[in-house]
Amino acid sequence: MVLAGGAGTRLDPLTRERAKPAVPFGGRYRIIDFCLSNFVNSGVYKVKVLTQYKSDSLNSHLSRTWRMTAFLGHYCETVPAQMRTGGDWYKGSADAIFQNLNLITDEQPRAVFVFGADHIYQMDVQQMLSFHRERRADCTVAVIPVPIEQGSEFGILHVAEDGEVKDFIEKPKNPPPMPGDPTRCLASMGNYIFETDTLVREVTEDAKHEKSAHDFGKSILASLNQRARVYAYDFQKNEVPGLSAREQGYWRDVGTIDAYFEANMDLVAVEPIFNLYNNQWPIMTARTSLPPAKFVFSDPATNRVGRAQESLVSEGCIVSGGHVQRSILSPRVRVNSWAEVYDSILMENVEIGRHCEIRRAIIDKNVTIPPNTKIGVDPEADRKRFPVTRSGIVVIPKGTHVD
Numbered sequence: 001m002v003l004a005g006g007a008g009t010r011l012d013p014l015t016r017e018r019a020k021p022a023v024p025f026g027g028r029y030r031i032i033d034f035c036l037s038n039f040v041n042s043g044v045y046k047v048k049v050l051t052q053y054k055s056d057s058l059n060s061h062l063s064r065t066w067r068m069t070a071f072l073g074h075y076c077e078t079v080p081a082q083m084r085t086g087g088d089w090y091k092g093s094a095d096a097i098f099q100n101l102n103l104i105t106d107e108q109p110r111a112v113f114v115f116g117a118d119h120i121y122q123m124d125v126q127q128m129l130s131f132h133r134e135r136r137a138d139c140t141v142a143v144i145p146v147p148i149e150q151g152s153e154f155g156i157l158h159v160a161e162d163g164e165v166k167d168f169i170e171k172p173k174n175p176p177p178m179p180g181d182p183t184r185c186l187a188s189m190g191n192y193i194f195e196t197d198t199l200v201r202e203v204t205e206d207a208k209h210e211k212s213a214h215d216f217g218k219s220i221l222a223s224l225n226q227r228a229r230v231y232a233y234d235f236q237k238n239e240v241p242g243l244s245a246r247e248q249g250y251w252r253d254v255g256t257i258d259a260y261f262e263a264n265m266d267l268v269a270v271e272p273i274f275n276l277y278n279n280q281w282p283i284m285t286a287r288t289s290l291p292p293a294k295f296v297f298s299d300p301a302t303n304r305v306g307r308a309q310e311s312l313v314s315e316g317c318i319v320s321g322g323h324v325q326r327s328i329l330s331p332r333v334r335v336n337s338w339a340e341v342y343d344s345i346l347m348e349n350v351e352i353g354r355h356c357e358i359r360r361a362i363i364d365k366n367v368t369i370p371p372n373t374k375i376g377v378d379p380e381a382d383r384k385r386f387p388v389t390r391s392g393i394v395v396i397p398k399g400t401h402v403d
Helices: 031-041 055-065 093-098 103-108 125-134 148-153 196-207 216-225 256-265 380-386
Strands: 001-002 047-051 075-080 111-116 118-120 139-147 155-159 165-170 184-195 230-234 252-253 292-295 307-309 318-320 323-325 340-344 357-358 361-363 394-397
Touching: 001 031, 031 047, 031 055, 031 111, 031 118, 047 055, 055 075, 075 394, 093 103, 093 196, 093 216, 103 196, 111 125, 111 196, 118 184, 125 139, 125 184, 125 230, 139 148, 139 155, 139 216, 148 184, 155 216, 155 230, 165 216, 184 196, 184 216, 196 216, 256 340, 256 361, 357 361
Parallel strands: 001 047, 001 111, 047 075, 139 230, 292 318, 307 323, 323 340, 340 357, 361 394
Antiparallel strands: 111 184, 118 252, 139 184, 155 165, 155 184
């Protein structure tokens, strides 16, 4: 059960017309592709994706891309909010499961993965399931160690040496340290494994309380250890084939524009901390019939040279006498002569005019930047026209007409 119905308001304007899991990432992927690729690479082929907020783009992507082999009983199916239990949309993550308990009773699994759809990571979920079963847990929570001074930003688990959860505290002012390391604490990743009977019992009971937040962290995990066996699974111990020790344990919550930008930039280094080129654990997404990327013009005398360094350039792109550095280009991007693009993310069907200078910008789909335009150079001028983050990232929304 993949929870993909959140509004993602902190990612505005990228989420004005799409759900957060459908936001493009890394040039040719959507954020949800990373979660789904983890399941498929781990051998889990029965996936329900619960959608709600502005889901058309997400539904289209999933229906056209994530087609399983029905002959073998495999599926990756979207489930829109159906209001099966009343007239309300999903009130929270636990309520989303409660409103779709029919999916579980129809399938009758022994255990259920309940994962979020909007994080960037690679994980063999079978190892988490083995941990869950070895400890005969009723619920297992994936956790990641974070600096203790950042603990107030997460749901924090207080655990025993063997990983059994003693307490779950939502965004505590004084987070309890993890066993053996007083400088770090264990933050919930929002990924859970439940024994089916435990999951059904807990969400059903939670639905009876009108004052509940109907959220797994706030409403269920806060007290579940008092009536069930709950364990914390350390994500940093998860071993994915093909990953180096440096890459192991990489996980990013791309919930803000700045975090989204930084996670994308993690991909372009010579030795990236998150490597898309691991053939043993491929990240799967839609295939296109677009032609290969093309780089044209080589006239050093006039500096009209089509080139890109430390960048990801997707299929269908044309770098026509322009310069791209430390940037990510989605399909069908064109960078024209003498244009300079640095530290930027250009989404599908963006065109950069001649003599433009683009720095630290995110340009959403279907935007044409006129010749001689400067973005990311003059902060005050940028703020008058476009959203700009605290760190100075300029965001141009989808389909914007730029004068």
